[in-house]
Amino acid sequence: MADVDRRKRMKIEDSKIKGTLVLTNHHSVSSLKDEFFGRRVLLQLVSAFPSESTVIILAIEGRGVRGKLGKETHLNWLNTFITRSTKGDSTFELDFDPDDDIGVPGAFLIINRHHKEFYLKTLTLTNVPNVGRLHFVCNSWVYPEEHYTKRYRVFFSNQTYLPGETPEGLRHYREEELDELRGDGTGKREEWDRVYDYDVYNDLSQPEKGSELVRPIFGGSIDHPYPRRCRTGRPLSDTDPRMESRIGILHSLEIYVPKDERFSDLKMADVYAYGLKLVSQGLLPGFESVWDKISDEIVSGLEHILNHKFEGVSSNKFNEFSSFKDVLNLYEGGLPVPKSNVLEGLRAKIPSEFIRELLRSDGEHLSKFPLPKVIEVDRSAWRSDEEFGREMLAGICPVVIRRLQKFPVTSELDPVKFGNQNSRITEDHIRDQMDGFSVHEAIKNNRLFILDHHDPLMPYLRGINETGTKTYATRTILFLQNNSTLKPIAIELSLPHPNGEEAGVISTVHTPASHGAKGTIWLLAKAYANVNDSGYHQLVCHWLHTHASIEPFIIATNRQLSVLHPIHKLLHPHFRDTMNINALSRQTLINAGGLLEKTVFPDKYSLAMSCNMYKKWDFTKQALPADLIDRGMAVEDPNSPHGVRLVIEDYPFAVDGLEIWSAIKSWVQDYVFIYYKNDEDIQNDNELKNWWDEVRTKGHGDLKDADWWPKMHTREELIQSCTIIIWVASALHAAVNFGQYPYGGYLPNRPAMSRRLLPEPGTPDYEELETDPEKAFLKTVTPQLQSILGISLIEVLSRHSADEVYLGERDTPEWTADKQALEAFARFGSNLERIENKIEEMNLDKKLLNRTGPAQMPYTLLYPRSDIGLTGRGIPNSVSI
Template sequence: MEEVYTVRVATGTSEYSGTNNYIYVTLVGEKGESERTMLDNPGLDFCRGAVDEYKVSSPFPLGRLLLVRLEKQKYWVEDNWFCRYVTVEPPGGEPAMTFPCYRWLIGDIKVEIREGTARKLVDDNSSSQLLAHRKTELQTRKETYRWTTWAPGIPRCIDAKSEADLPQDVRFDNEKRSDFEHSLKYALLELSLKKLTIRFGKSWNDLDDFKRIFWKLRSPIAEYCMDHWKEDWFFGYQCMNGSNPRMIKRCHKLPENFPVKADMVQSSMAPRTNLDKELKAGNIYLLDYAITDKIPTNTIRGKPQYIAAPLCLLYLHPDQGLIPIAIQLEQTPSLDAPIFLPRDPPLAWLLAKIWVRHSEFQVFQVLSHLLRTHLVVEVFCVATLRQLPAVHPIYKLLDPHLRYTLEINCRGRTQLISADGIFKRVVSTGGEGLLVLAQREYKVLTYRSLQPHKDFADRGVNQLPKYFYREHSLMQWEAIHSYVSGIVNLYYESDHDIQQDRELQAWIRDVTQEGFTELPKFGLSSELDNREELTTLLSVVIFISSTQHAATNNGQFDWCAWVPNTPCTMRQPPPTDKDAVTMETIMAALPDVSQSCVQMAITWHLGRAQPDAIPLGQYTEEHFTEGRAQELIDSFRTELKEIEDHIVKQNEGLELQYLFLLPSRVENSITI
């Protein structure tokens, strides 16, 4: 007796997802296969966003459905197709089964997709067919996604010379690509017009001259920054809540190479206290940019650029908040590296702070942003694609948090940090410097420092008030950790299950031995022994992909658009004589008109909200089909909504609001 199955096929919603090619389906069950059935009238079905319904027959009962085989064949012209999912309703009123796909079918191709219930390798032991399917899928993926070394001494990456070499499944959607390229052209065009109306390649005359590039590209925080950037409390605020909020540490003892005496800073202290008392009380903090010491510097249009390696002491004043109280611009104290103080001539103190902020630009862009989010996450992205089949619960968990990361990183390597990229054109560490800087940080990179709760404790900043980045990060870390813990415990009943999952163990070996090579002190084992280890690691990946990236990326235009606040380069060496600093000295050192325009354009392009952003916890592709997993996702969303409400309420009435980590503004993945 003929069995008739109802099959529904969902086409992607982005531009060019539909196809006019022939599409065939075959249902594969434990007891055999259905008839190979052509599903559509070419050119009429499989339109963008459509869900088309068909009847598929089998001359006998197929038993438990194992796979859906999709085939695409050319009709007139080649036409790619994006399939979201297939649902199959068996005869006899049984509940429909969902087969997630979420991939491109390109050329004459045949793919087989699994039903959506997440299954580990051991769960498929009873079916040689499903085991063979897993093996074939991973063999194909390993051939498609290969490791390579872009440069020695940094994390390894995807083997692709440019984004054009990437498989379509990890490329930007067409709308994203168009928007990305249009945005960059728009920003550069607007600033080119500004350069024509000012004076290309010349220095500014006065700090107010920077206002001449504040046209359409502006933001409330950038304008606030323009008005308050000289103020000491604002400098301290940015150490906690600016684009690089991970540098500040509590200082219990002054570094030997930073000989600040108590009488130097007494005038900055509150009444009836002194430096020793405040050190003991835990109210003294330090910024140390030793990592930038003697970094090779860029040459731009034949002119050398300069870098310092500052030490900056900050004091938590009971009335003024966190304020800088001493700055030394080199790591070795000398007559040519004096300690700058707030009581010094105002322009000398201002220039010292500018130099610290210049080091901040290098560290936040190359280390906090590029290395510690983009490149770290790429390792997990490549390992996941190579070692975990689409039906694996950890693949389903991670996939939404790896969206677009490979393409944006490829674009970064070809357009931003390449030998002729934008950094080379305008940034003091452009060229060799940024690579040396990244290599230095990579050598000392630890897994522990990527875990926010441990990082804050290690830096001694858990009690630092108005450190909104810390507070909001930890709230999101707890929400992410709780969600991940629920998923891990749902699919792994014991630690033994973790140890016996060969695919998962291959994944962690790929991460540690192929991705993070040359890192003996990284602190991440090549084996996963228990559920807590796995939960923490997956939480770190998701946290970095979302919250940590948002903290360093989303505010870069706000903090860098007013160029004197965070200059991308310095055109004169650090000052050696406090009394010799004039406004002419400052203007000669700050970026020129051309460099300022490019800094503003690029930070706007990279820091703006993405039009196709998917916020943290919103999963437009439903990889998990089980009710319990969906309940965990719903709980995660509820927790994020509570965090959102708390942050909104906390910021009510604040003149300077910290909204970068609103969950609705945090993307699931690194897409920019």
């Protein structure tokens, strides 16, 4: 009898579904034991295919059809085996009692009945009847049940279903989950909320601190259109009820985004560390506001530092660089920091060990930086005209240069409002610089190119020059030489006419020179062009075209596409960390008085300038081939592997970019074809339709009536749109972000602002152009203190974190159960490895002069993989920094 009972128990045990649950929390194993002891976490499996009898009962009771729930399984210390990994993960082994009527589980419910949240990573089921093994990728925070309307969270297996193919048992939960993520559009969002919703950029101002910290509301108007950002629901300002109130700077990392969009613990640690380094190195004006909870004594000490009252170091010496050697000291020696009672007080008061280390006891090297790659081999190559031109093709911002197709250059600004803004550059200025070509011949032979920042800047220039900045709107004409390098041949510097906007501009045209005052003026003219390009890059090419434009797609995807949807699975890794970094940017970088306004020349007009450029944003032209054609840098060529032929064959960004673009598009096409057999499948997908309608009418609602939006009726439209989204979030962002420190960390090469105009002949300042050109140059561009702050900022922005996931990789190998999709993704990875090898080969090809240039700096910004840190290479999956 005992043997019969034992065999019966063994049979029951053998029939149980086995589960392995992996979670992470912030506590030790002993505290984890205390939390779970006597306080349960409950799990129930959900049948994907409810029995016919279940369907009938639910219909009679008036309830929607949903899968049958299995028996409850409790997660607690007494009946669960636990292991703890070095990564902080806890693994629980579970048994689910057999239920003959549940069939194949397609989801599970989990209820957290203890008082702390935990991060649920995965659940793996084995011994599942007729299936064997099922995997659930969760990667989500689970809060105590009182924070959820339904009291439970639902997680689906890694199967993929179009809406119309969803198993009947999961349909209700699929729709219910999307309702939860959409929310009701009301109330202040709390840390445990999972709601994705839209709002305008009305959270950048601080009206209670005065008019100087008030900016327009960006988004929701004809004058100031903008992509939407994540709604936080914070209370409106008492001073100006149009504006959302802001949180204190010390709480910047707490700004609301849905909890699952927040940085991982590892990434958060990096952000803290980089942020502290930024603050300590930058010594930014207003530093005390960052530490508004530190004692008055410490603030006083910081003011002491900011006022540069260093022992034995003159104020003037600290404020100004006198020579390029002074600049190099930032990398080779660091700025001297005084040994003083003030610093000793800081070390004693500030609790962070990290800060204590930065404020070293030897009083040295507070502001020492890594050597930027642009001066690693040759300290003076940046000054050459060839390197200046090369960086428009293979530098931080290789996406603005255009082929010149009309001469003289004309302006698109309204002549009624702005007068005559057309260029004053004539053929006489450039004839001797074009190797015997006339302008007509050079244009016909695709020899002339332009970096034109005149029109974007001119509407704001009068106001900008009333701030601490003094600069020009620039146009730079370049000639393509026989060796495929670009030579700048004229730079136009323009100012608003002193008689008013309607009077047009006053302009001077400068041509290459290498000696005397004219040689210094030519170097300064290139610097002014770089100042324009630096601001436009940061505010438009970087922030607007990647960070801001992608956020509406993230919000719409989570609101309208279920995690079961194939397009959600395709796009999800390309949205990682973006909402969190954007929220942090609104809090500290792009806000009124924020770091960008302090370090780029448009100052308080920064976001307004990007807003004006958003009026010209066209989603379809974010595709690399379309962008190159639009800028005249390529022409259509159906016989080319990428469908376009480059006008400059040695254009490293475009050459590498087209390889990456084609690899992404091939992967997306393979993936889409798995799930959509024809165009009718696209048209029958309601989730897809709602997603695209919301992207257009809400996320980018200010441009909803533009005629360029894809209709999303065909597979080709879906493939092209998803390829654009992935390209922008991964490769385009990498190309305009991770080169910031390698190229721009040496400020003379890439000044972010200028603070005086060209001196007039006959003045002492003009004489200095000839007698002390380095000092004259450095007195014109970014001053020392703001240089340190700017360099510190771009050093942070250019680093890869320890938990980065790169293009062609996923954070879990079991992101889908579909074998065809996994095989297609493996092909994508192989394609990227091939591209890496090709990039390495091209960078060794001495005939391709633009690959390395005079600075001997190989172009690696579109090399897919990278190590941790400041590498100048690597394409993360997403806009993650």
